[in-house]
Amino acid sequence: MKRKKFLALALVLTLTVSAFTGCGSKSNGSTADKSGTKEDGKVTEENITLTMMYSGVQTENDFETEVLPKLVKEKFPNITLEVTKLPDDQYYTALKTKLASGEAPDIILVQPKNAGSNSVIGLAKAGYLLDLSDMNAIKLAGDSASESFSYDGKVYGIASGATMLGTYYNKDIFAANNLEVPTNWDEFLNVCEVLKNAGIQPIVMGDKDSYVLQFGLYQLAANVVYPKNSSYDDQLGEGETKFTDEGTWDKVLEMYNTLYEKGYIIESSLGLGATQAIQKFVDGEAAMTFDGSFNVNAITAKGAIDFERGYFPLPGNAAGEDVYASVAPGAGPAIYSGTKYPDEVKAILDYWYDGESDLYKAYADSGRVVVTYGYGTDKNNPLFTSFLDLYNEGKAFYWCNQAWPAGVETEMQALFSEMIGGQGTKVTDITNGMQMKFEELYTE
Structure with a gap:
């Protein structure tokens, strides 16, 4: 090719x-x-x-x-x-x-x-x-x-x-609300709704540092885009696929935006930095946060309260479909x-x-x-076990930006921040912006 x-x-x-x-x-x-x-x-x-x-x-x-x-x-x-x-x-x-x-x-x-x-x-x-x-x-x-x-x-x-992106969660809060780790998107939305109704902030993110938007979006893309077409990114370069293709990145962005629209992700996310968001999770102020294995020490640090942590791949899959993880070599x-x-x-x-x-x-x-x-595989942090199992089973995909010209992910972050900030930006604006940036940077 x-x-x-x-x-x-x-x-x-x-x-x-x-x-x-x-x-x-x-x-x-x-x-x-x-x-x-x-x-x-x-x-x-x-x-x-x-x-x-x-x-x-x-x-x-x-x-x-x-x-x-x-x-x-x-x-x-x-x-x-x-x-x-x-x-x-x-x-x-x-x-x-x-x-x-x-x-x-x-x-x-x-x-x-x-x-x-x-x-x-x-x-x-x-x-x-x-x-x-x-x-x-x-x-x-x-x-x-x-x-x-x-x-x-x-x-x-x-x-x-390997390095992974996943969903850290407060096991004590889940247990107190009779919640189990979700295995598909509908179950995940239900977990968020139960927590919100109980007066608990489901998810905290520090979107002031816009790169953290990748932490959720890439997990969803691993379940929505790549299982259906593992060559999607290669085909972008050939013009055979586009970010604007229906059912691909439009779906990923819509799903992630749902978490903001419903208040599942903390309303003040654009005013919080990544470190502040981690601290809120560590202090027990939210039940979940999207983050990477590279931040496990900060995520598991002692905070205002003691609780047990867990870690699972964000299940962007439909019921009956396999869950895929976002794992990057x-x-x-x-x-x-x-x-x-x-x-x-x-x-x-x-x-x-x-x-x-x-x-x-x-x-x-x-x-x-x-x-x-x-x-050393038996010495890896137990939080990573399910991710490595999926990785070794071939049920994991790399981080999307590894296959894009540097700058495409920045355009995605900027436009998505505008959308959740109420500036009138729509999903189609984001996918069009990503495609235009890709074509600008990726040449013969």
Whole structure:
């Protein structure tokens, strides 16, 4: 199928050389064969240095900058791994510069599908990434993860666990009102109505930070749009589908708007920030909130009252249909196509993601990711169990914006905020706006 690329990718070829140092392989030649590690623990007889660049904030005993290089050295005595970790904005700028100069690190962090300026599809299409399809780590990650890091039938990145969007709820309030976890949309609306009639605010959201609108909308889309057409986003690029198609995003937006119209989502949401909304939930002022696994520590923090938390996928499905979860494979490592040591780098990544090595165990124990296979799956937060079950059963879809040009989701958020703010914006205005923005950003 013919693919397309973002205008933003043109920036890769126009940026100047970065001032950052320490990237790219430092020796020539490779003696490793396809079999990987030799009996003495060496992949190569040379003493070589490999480089890796990731985004994020370095912390004490940081996994990428401290633990990873140490355990790589223990496993591969001849290899020194040097890791640079930069804040997100600096990472994106440095990566574009280094790719344009031909001096990219051996290992780089890529986002799934078309997400962000370091998207796996954009970089693979531009020829910057090595094909990883034959790696054992790819097989272990599973089809859902591999699909999110694929381009033109080949896999170019490894998913770092999973991240999910769901509905946190107050189990004590549910029990006191004889409510069970809903399994379809009608049941969910009934739960909200029972709570409202009991004088309890059903849902709190901090829509002043408009990105949180994605937290509910993507859960609904996972049940409304993609089960009927899993290729919907790919077909957007071909013009075979549109955001304006009846029964797709119009239905998602109408369903989510219903929660505002009926007062199920707190009326003051546009005046609340994301942190304020979480605090209201933690203090027992609302029975539910839509949020991600990435905020579980804040969601489960001690508040004004003690109560047990639960977490379920927002069921946008009709009665009798399966529930689907919104689960995104996390950004993960890829190999720069210009590396001088492809076999050695592959050996490191296969070791890192083998599900049982000391390195994989340290990775799982770091608490940075929700692992989906091997060691540590029994240590994942129990709140995530039902999501991972659906993910492993193939009943989960990625976050929609991962497949869109950056800016489409911003247009959606802005227009939806206008609608719930009473500015006269309608569902058709939102879908038309999303389609126009998509066509503006997604070009041949």
